Amino acid sequence: xxxxxxxxxxxxxxxxxxxxxxxxxxxxxxxxxxxxxxxxxxxxxxxxxxxxxxxxxxxxxxxxxxxxxxxxxxxxxxxxxxxxxxxxxxxxxxxxxxxxxxxxxxxxxxxxxxxxxxxxxxxxxxxxxxxxxxxxxxxxxxxxxxxxxxxxxxxxxxxxxxxxxxxxxxxxxxxxxxxxxxxxxxxxxxxxxxxxxxxxxxxxxxxxxxxxxxxxxxxxxxxxxxxxxxxxxxxxxxxxxxxxxxxxxxxxxxxxxxxxxxxxxxxxxxxxxxxxxxxxxxxxxxxxxxxxxxxxxxxxxxxxxxxxxxxxxxxxxxxxxxxxxxxxxxxxxxxxxxxxxxxxxxxxxxxxxxxxxxxxxxxxxxxxxxxxxxxxxxxxxxxxxxxxxxxxxxxxxxxxxxxxxxxxxxxxxxxxxxxxxxxxxxxxxxxxxxxxxxxxxxxxxxxxxxxxxxxxxxxxxxxxxxxxxxxxxxxxxxxxxxxxxxxxxxxxxxxxxxxxxxxxxxxxxxxxxxxxxxxxxxxxxxxxx
Amino acid sequence: xxxxxxxxxxxxxxxxxxxxxxxxxxxxxxxxxxxxxxxxxxxxxxxxxxxxxxxxxxxxxxxxxxxxxxxxxxxxxxxxxxxxxxxxxxxxxxxxxxxxxxxxxxxxxxxxxxxxxxxxxxxxxxxxxxxxxxxxxxxxxxxxxxxxxxxxxxxxxxxxxxxxxxxxxxxxxxxxxxxxxxxxxxxxxxxxxxxxxxx
Ligand code: SF4
Ligand code: SF4
Ligand code: SF4
Ligand code: SF4
Numbered sequence: 001x002x003x004x005x006x007x008x009x010x011x012x013x014x015x016x017x018x019x020x021x022x023x024x025x026x027x028x029x030x031x032x033x034x035x036x037x038x039x040x041x042x043x044x045x046x047x048x049x050x051x052x053x054x055x056x057x058x059x060x061x062x063x064x065x066x067x068x069x070x071x072x073x074x075x076x077x078x079x080x081x082x083x084x085x086x087x088x089x090x091x092x093x094x095x096x097x098x099x100x101x102x103x104x105x106x107x108x109x110x111x112x113x114x115x116x117x118x119x120x121x122x123x124x125x126x127x128x129x130x131x132x133x134x135x136x137x138x139x140x141x142x143x144x145x146x147x148x149x150x151x152x153x154x155x156x157x158x159x160x161x162x163x164x165x166x167x168x169x170x171x172x173x174x175x176x177x178x179x180x181x182x183x184x185x186x187x188x189x190x191x192x193x194x195x196x197x198x199x200x201x202x203x204x205x206x207x208x209x210x211x212x213x214x215x216x217x218x219x220x221x222x223x224x225x226x227x228x229x230x231x232x233x234x235x236x237x238x239x240x241x242x243x244x245x246x247x248x249x250x251x252x253x254x255x256x257x258x259x260x261x262x263x264x265x266x267x268x269x270x271x272x273x274x275x276x277x278x279x280x281x282x283x284x285x286x287x288x289x290x291x292x293x294x295x296x297x298x299x300x301x302x303x304x305x306x307x308x309x310x311x312x313x314x315x316x317x318x319x320x321x322x323x324x325x326x327x328x329x330x331x332x333x334x335x336x337x338x339x340x341x342x343x344x345x346x347x348x349x350x351x352x353x354x355x356x357x358x359x360x361x362x363x364x365x366x367x368x369x370x371x372x373x374x375x376x377x378x379x380x381x382x383x384x385x386x387x388x389x390x391x392x393x394x395x396x397x398x399x400x401x402x403x404x405x406x407x408x409x410x411x412x413x414x415x416x417x418x419x420x421x422x423x424x425x426x427x428x429x430x431x432x433x434x435x436x437x438x439x440x441x442x443x444x445x446x447x448x449x450x451x452x453x454x455x456x457x458x459x460x461x462x463x464x465x466x467x468x469x470x471x472x473x474x475x476x477x478x479x480x481x482x483x484x485x486x487x488x489x490x491x492x493x494x495x496x497x498x499x500x501x502x503x504x505x506x507x508x509x510x511x512x513x514x515x516x517x518x519x520x521x522x523x524x525x526x527x528x529x
Numbered sequence: 530x531x532x533x534x535x536x537x538x539x540x541x542x543x544x545x546x547x548x549x550x551x552x553x554x555x556x557x558x559x560x561x562x563x564x565x566x567x568x569x570x571x572x573x574x575x576x577x578x579x580x581x582x583x584x585x586x587x588x589x590x591x592x593x594x595x596x597x598x599x600x601x602x603x604x605x606x607x608x609x610x611x612x613x614x615x616x617x618x619x620x621x622x623x624x625x626x627x628x629x630x631x632x633x634x635x636x637x638x639x640x641x642x643x644x645x646x647x648x649x650x651x652x653x654x655x656x657x658x659x660x661x662x663x664x665x666x667x668x669x670x671x672x673x674x675x676x677x678x679x680x681x682x683x684x685x686x687x688x689x690x691x692x693x694x695x696x697x698x699x700x701x702x703x704x705x706x707x708x709x710x711x712x713x714x715x716x717x718x719x720x721x722x723x724x725x726x727x728x
Binding site: 108109141142217218219221223224 | 603604605606607610621623629631632655
């Protein structure tokens with residue numbers, strides 16, 4: 001029984017005599033790519049409308065006198081496609097030659113070199129010297145398009161992917177092609193700048209190095225980068241992303257390809273969040289403002305926490321940040337509810353922003369509000385409650401796991417009167433300044449764990465770089481603190497915590513840990529965009 | 530399969546003593562030649578005397594210069610990529626002086642102690658910016674950090690280069706004379722500008 005008999009939604013067709021099947025009405029180019037058939041294209045993008053203007057994907061279709069662009073053909077039952085005949089290969093080569101007529105071949109200084117579709121197609125299909133005897137048409141180099149992007153008009157191959165992206169996905173048509181023929185060039189319409197909050201996606205989908213990200217420009221060659229799959233912690237949408245890093249430094253965040261969550265996109269804000277990882281970090285524990293060892297800092301915190309028994313525990317405030325991983329939140333909750341029973345639990349979350357939109361971005365800037373709340377099983381009170389409890393003098397000890405706790409000035413003043421303020425944080429701030437004990441914590445690019453988006457999808461973060469100095473994951477600091485307190489909260493790995501929380505937290509029962517994928521060297525990843 | 534070779538010894542060799550005396554003789558000959566000096570001596574008295582190196586000897590690196598004296602390197606990282614010892618550290622930046630040149634190395638460090646002197650960096654460079662033709666060895670160092678050559682050190686030995694960077698630009702064909710064939714040169718508007726007669 002063939003595929004199509006089993007599933008009447010499938011249409012069977014052949015490519016170069018090889019019988020294949022694809023859902024009825026699907027795009028021929030998509031179907032060929034899905035079956036691993038090599039085909040070259042520049043202007044087609046699965047997330048954008050089809051224009052069939054680069055003519056790079058021409059194939060022969062039996063019964064049609066002329067070559068047809070695969071990207072604009074629909075799979076029909078019984079269709080016979082030929083993609084490797086002399087005629088098709090010659091067309092491919094000729095189109096490449098046209099594309100390269102005015103191309104400056106800046107590869108040595110081009111940031112796309114190494115993941116450039118044009119380089120790749122040229123090497124795969126043509127690899128011959130130029131026959132053009134004309135001088136190349138000169139266009140603008142280093143054209144400043146907007147706050148984040150520089151354009152090299154000579155490198156642009158006029159595929160209009162970026163133009164279509166701005167119009168169709170970002171819904172702000174800020175790019176256009178002007179002039180005609182040989183002199184066509186990409187530019188912004190008069191009075192416009194390329195500054196929409198999704199503009200950096202154009203850099204990704206540009207098949208060549210025409211559009212460059214000002215932050216990434218000249219920083220590193222792409223073939224040196226390794227990609228670690230993770231999930232963006234910029235807001236509650238939890239877009240799946242790749243962290244690109246080299247020699248323990250992060251250079252960029254890019255969306256993962258072909259996933260149904262965030263399609264192929266990420267917002268500009270999310271992409272910029274990697275910068276916090278390397279700037280102004282807390283690297284050493286501190287006790288009363290002086291650098292200390294982890295053991296001393298933990299001993300100080302544990303000494304105070306352990307001295308409070310029974311009723312007095314109601315004076316312990318444990319604050320969980322909405323940016324913690326599920327594993328951190330689960331360990332913190334167990335500590336707060338089981339071992340320090342009676343302690344108050346609070347949630348520190350950033351207030352909603354006006355940045356939310358219908359494209360990707362959520363108004364909630366906290367990456368894991370849902371997961372942390374689920375792990376705490378409804379025991380969390382708000383930061384406003386915390387401020388009230390502080391001003392009413394109900395608390396004696398405050399233990400904060402977050403950078404996200406912003407207290408009003410009166411409440412901050414009250415901290416002075418507490419017996420202990422301990423903070424696990426990654427960056428300095430008002431709270432860290434006032435803390436008796438500071439424990440340096442990791443940020444999301446440095447940890448393995450899971451976060452749950454506002455939509456309830458739990459995705460896996462993977463550690464891309466090692467933390468600076470003595471910084472440790474939140475859960476690890478808590479486990480060591482528990483050991484000091486003489487408690488058995490013994491988890492050795494985030495995986496062990498995840499396995500435990502999946503059993504105990506109703507809302508996360510269906511969550512998957514996902515594969516442990518080592519970083520992939522981009523050198524072997526082919527072209528991107 | 531291993532081949533067994535048996536050495537044939539004649540009576541003379543089997544007598545042992547004459548051969549022994551001959552061996553001592555050779556040793557003594559070298560002893561006297563070396564002690565009382567002679568042109569036949571095969572070693573040199575380094576470091577007072579130095580051997581002449583072949584012209585393609587790979588010495589310490591240098592960076593070449595453009596016509597205006599600035600560094601020729603465009604920070605493409607081909608050399609640091611190919612380097613099997615991974616001992617070239619380049620930080621790239623914008624030249625930012627309004628010229629057509631965009632990318633330059635802000636810093637360019639080579640760890641000469643890690644370098645295995647393979648010359649691959651020179652082969653890989655598309656700009657003829659890095660060379661190993663100084664003919665010099667890296668001097669001995671006392672401290673580890675002295676083993677790094679920085680951009681300034683590398684440029685100190687650098688000189689101008691005969692090739693035009695980036696080729697002769699988009700109009701290179703106008704000065705290019707292909708061997709043996711007629712060529713037509715068109716201007717930017719596409720009009721026939723020049724007819725070159727083949728040899
Ligand atoms: S866009 Fe591609 S082919 Fe063009 S200069 Fe850059 S790397 Fe080279
Ligand atoms: S800039 Fe890139 S994406 Fe935009 S039209 Fe040119 S080649 Fe295509
Ligand atoms: S000579 Fe070889 S080892 Fe030394 S810097 Fe060049 S490529 Fe690296
Ligand atoms: S290969 Fe040449 S141009 Fe490229 S970085 Fe090295 S020295 Fe500079």
